[in-house]
Amino acid sequence: MMHIMFLSALSDYINTNAPMSNIPELLGLHHSNPLGLHPIVVPVLLLVLAVAMRIVYFVIYKKERRSLYPLLYSMWWVAVAATYYYCFSGDLPLFTDKDLGRTEICIGWFCQRQVVGLGWSLVGVALLSYTAYSMFNVLLHVIAHQSDRMGLTEKQWREWNWIIVVMLLGASLAGIADDFAPITGVWIMIAYHVVVFMLVLVKLVVDTVRTHLFWRCLLSAVCFIVVFEAVTMLAIECIEGYIYLFLPIVGLFVSADARYKKKTNTAA
Secondary structure, three states, X not given: OHHHHHHHHHHHHHHHHOOOOOHHHHHOOOEOOOOOOOOOHHHHHHHHHHHHHHHHHHHHHHOOOXXXXXXXXXXXXXXXXXXXXXXXXXXXXEEEEOOOOEEEEOOOHHHOHHHHOHHHXXXXXXXXXXXXXXXXXXXXXXXXHHHHHOOOOHHHHOOHHHHHHHHHXXXXXXXXXXXXXXXXXXXXXXXXXXXXXXXXXXXXXXXXXXXXXXXXXXXHHHHHHHHXXXXXXXXXXXXXXXXXXXXXXXHHHHOOOOOOOOHHHHOO
């Protein structure tokens, strides 16, 4: 009975507040930008961090500079924190959907040609895609590094890929549905999050049984969820900016990978 009442209340909330195209809108949680940052400041910071992380990532692998792991981790968490701050900001530029007759806060305003024009919107989509892809690639690398330090094999680490596929598929379908059936898009977003949380919980239990390192396995699981949610929020904006670029953008994320090295090479 309780779950039926909950679903009914949730359905009413969605119908009242839809369309919702991203997690901040779904949760209805926004802050008033206490730092007073201009809307373009954080996206530029994220782009700079993305380039810097790719450089550090390259040096770690090509030059065997394992001492740079703390720097990579630090930049990564700064990027994640900045993403959450930006995406949940309540004073971002507004986007008016003429078909739906609704004005809403637009995270990817610089990807919308109605807001910044065709040329800048194409540049915005390209740069945001690169930023989200770089953060995603570092996520895979960090998870691989931590899994290796816990003694998991490459095959066991790659089990995360199945969860990643579900998240990419869910975020993609939600982004597409928002253009054609907003209510459906919201339900897709909720459904794939439930599935992902269940899969992460299973992975946590399995890895704990394998390694007997519960707290480290828990840290990896929480890290994965927190960071991928940040990347997902940005990726949805890439897709929504130009729905016709859906396949290239998703293809870019699918191509992301992390080279796996033996423990003797990755121990930090």
